[in-house]
Amino acid sequence: MRRLGIHPEQGTDSVRLQSDELEHRRTSTVLADVLPTLSAGLGAVVDASLQIMVVADPEGRVLWREGNAGVLRRADAVCLAEGADWSEDTTGTNAIGTALSVDAPVQVHAAEHFVRALHEWTCAAAPVHDPRDGRLLGVVDVSGPDTTFHPATLALVDTVTRLAESELRTRHLTAIERLRAVAAPLLSRLSGRAMVVDTHGWLAAVTGMPPVDRVPLPDDFGAGRTWLPTLGTCVAEPMPGGWLLRVTGTEDHDGAARIHLDLADPRRPCVTVSGSAGSWSQDLSPRHAELLYVLAVHRQGRSAAQLAVDLFGDPTRTVTVRAELSRVRRRLTGLLDHRPYRFREEVEVGVLLPEDPLDLLPHSTAPAVLGARSAAEPARS
Structure with missing residues (x-):
């Protein structure tokens, strides 16, 4: 947090979004479609337990909040309000910003917050993903005074976010069926x-x-x-x-066989696929960036158990590894092989690393990434 310029004694105020920009973000996110589900799952619970529910976008901007009236007033005092910025870059370690950074459920209690002004708060947040492409849509957070801490809060928040993702998945399947009804007679001609x-x-x-x-x-x-x-x-x-x-053309692996993994920006890893006819880029989640980095380093391939050790230090976590790789392979269809998992032999892979080794996927705790940072330390010093 200090390397990001955050100081423990700073305040939590931020420049809030203008009302028109806030409304634009609310109407342009599919989180609006599942807001009733989130409210139904968490609204009554947070009100009764003297807490509030907060929904933020991928940049950490608060879009909606609801809950206990008294806690809402206390939240105003720390700028936990609509339009405020709760990314780690602005507010330091907190459940909203940290859940976005690590793309995983996080509970931050009392003095675990980096900024001292938040030491009287407890927060639990879980990310919400778009089931259509795995894109991070934002986070759902439950916050309240530190006296309202309960170890089951994070599990509750995570469960409700999974329900919201399930609803989005059902909506997507319905939309596909509508499109299929229009497409079938067209393709037949x-x-x-x-x-x-x-x-x-x-x-x-x-x-x-x-x-x-x-x-x-x-x-x-x-x-x-x-x-x-x-x-x-x-x-x-x-x-x-x-x-x-x-x-109109055939698949051309020679023309589609260049992948550029850009890890130079610690906040926005991305992958670019290019060939003779053009190129396209996609941002990567922290977990997918870790996976592609490991596969780029180990061109000979890795088994699921080896990747589980690389990412979690635990060879038994193969189910999680296979699920994440399934998502990655859907995004890079035709460019990854399995048994073992690796880039196809004809694929040319380049990796752009940050200037400072400590900025290599800085929030990652994967042993493979930690090892790369440590190995680069002597050269850095």
Whole structure:
């Protein structure tokens, strides 16, 4: 926290969002769709236990809050209010900002907060992910006076966020079915290879080629001729709720075989896939950044047990490793192999590391990352 410029004696005030920007963020996030679920699961509990529920976006900006009226007034005193910034960069170690940084449920109690002004608070927060692409949507937090601490609070918050993700998943499947109903008669009139996917690349219908679960789409994907790593050259046409992809070229591993893993910015790891026809980039979650870093270092491949040791120091955590790798492989379809897990042999992999070794995935506690930081220390000194 000191390296980020945070001081234990500083205040927690931040420049709050203007009302129009706050409203824009509220209406543009799918968290708004599951807010009733979050309120139903936590609202009555936090009010009765003298706490409040806070929902923040991926930048740590508070979008909504509700709960005990007295605690809401106390929250105003520490700027735990709508539009306030509770990222670690601004407020130091706290459940909202730290849960965002490590992308995992976190409970921060009393003096575990880095800023002394928060030592009379206890907070538990869990991240919420978009089931369509794994993107971090924000966090759900329960906060209150330190006297309201309960060891089960974090489990409750995590359970309710999983319910919210389940609701988003159900909504997504319903949308796919609607898109499929529109796509089926359209594809029946086409010759050649084509498919219809939703805006996140999930398949609704296909003709002339084997089906896939998902086609990774770049963040700036738009209509016209484009290149995709698993399909080659395509022509994309917009449809209500998705895209029609007409495949005009073949998959070209030579042209789609360059991956650039950018870890230089400790706050925003990302991966870029490029080939002769173009390139696309995606931000990475902390866990996925760790996985790709380890696979980039070990080009010969790693078993699930080895990766479990690399990430958790525990060879029995293979179920967690396989689940995370399944998500990564959906985003980098056709570029990763398994048994063992590795980048395909024809893939050219580059890694951009931060100037300071301590900034290599700074929130990571994975043994492989900690070892890389330690090994670089003599050269740094």
